Amino acid sequence: MPKTPPPIPPSPDAPSVPASATPRNEYTVDELARVSDTTVRNVRAYQDRGLLEPPEKRGRVGVYDDTHVSRLKLINHLLTRGYTLANIQDLIMAVDEGHDLRSILGLETAIGSRWSRERPKKYSLLELLQMFGDKASPSALGKAVDLGLLERDGLSFVSGSPTALAAGATMAKEGIPLADLLDAVGIARPHFNAVAKALVDLVVRQLDRYDADALPPPADVPALVDAIWRVRPLAMVLVESEMNRALEEASGDYLGDRVAAIMEKKLGHAPEGAAAERAAAKKDKSRK
Template identity: 90%
Template sequence: MPPSSPAPSSPPGSHDPADATPRNEYTVDELARVTDTTVRNVRAYQDRGLLAPPEKRGRVGVYDDTHVSRLKLINHLLTRGYTLSNIQDLILAVDEGHDLRSILGLETAIGGRWSRERPKKYSLIELLQMFGDKASPSALVKAVDLGLLERDGLSFVSGNPTALAAGATMAKEGIPLTDLLDAVRIARPHFNAVAKALVDLVVHQLDRYDADALPPPADVPALVDAIWRLRPLANVLVESEMNRALEEASGDYLGDRVSAIMEKKLAHPAKGPAEERGAARKNKKK
């Protein structure tokens, strides 16, 4: 996970970046992509005061995970039927320092991205170079349907370039790309269930409070720190369990394969040298 440059100062109640891994940083296009919105919406939310402006570095605006979590919150509230005016009132109350300000730190700790992968754009030629003749039109359609690639004009964008590179290496080793994509499709619901269980564990810290009430402001810093500490531990747990399952599955496969070989050998014992010479003489007489 590559480090990024230090982010601007955190809003009150948020996690102190000096005590954590540096935040992800995004251009406006990347921000829109990772939050499943549009650049036009990002600009509109900034104009209405719903989203803080980016940090300016020369002529480039740089966004970070606080913007990601804010956009996720806005999108979630919109899907729940709230209007932009309702959300603007909420944000105004937050920015004016009311008790709702305490949601800011939790907003980033819970809603911020778990991955530090930055989206990367690929031309069709680059994908063909990576996957060779395995990059068939049907495979590209499957990858787009799974969200592993996103069309961007004549190019494609991957939200996880490391996984894409791993898939390309596996394809070059002879694994059919369509089979690999089918495996992702089959495994995804199970990963979703695992993720739900782990997120529930991480945010279990909030269960001591009423579901329709924010924690007291005095409790927020400790809650935020606890959630930030639990997030990487959840990733460790997933990796550990995945390694265990892979070892178990590969061991079972190896055992089954060896058993099949042994059964074949026992059913058809190999002939010794004397038997082979005798068989050869009989064939010669014929």
């Protein structure tokens, strides 16, 4: 039997962002396939089997949204767990017929929808050369593809975050070697992954109040979904705040060491006790 704790009370400090009021991302079929890590062919096949709702038609263009992303992620996850499309079709039919599995849909969107509102953008090789100059070498582009910053699309490239790509181009124009910048991304990514997992665990932990193999009682789902939507933007605020703090500390440490080195060079020796004080300050900071 599932445990039935009391409903989650709304937080007075958190902005109320119910799922129905949250701005949605919109995608063409190509964009949907890309952000959902599948293919256009699979999207069409899932629609034909009734696993995926058809897009909204705007003229001759089909427009998909985050509910389609969440459904595709669920399908992908179940496929990797060994379920067949027939199994998944039975599940979806049960959901659509109003069984208790309907509870998973709101949670599916709240937890599984994209956190970014950026739309992927395609760039020709000429456009990348204009952005990065001669720094956009074949080896640099290959490394960007390996890191997932760019995706090959025939003779073009697709960026999932045009803002990040533009920031990288600006840094490269300021003289930062592109290879070093890509190395920094590779070094930082595992740390970002760890931070993201910790924050997602905080959100998903709301489900730990229930048995692992049982959905929350239907009466609890609306409050649970609203709580998750409220937590999501606050998690981003926390990440930005902590990143700003870390950058301030790192730049302050560098500036202090650089100024101290200049002073030592001008004086011909380190001021009495200066090295020991710097070492002690760094040791204290590492303990925090």
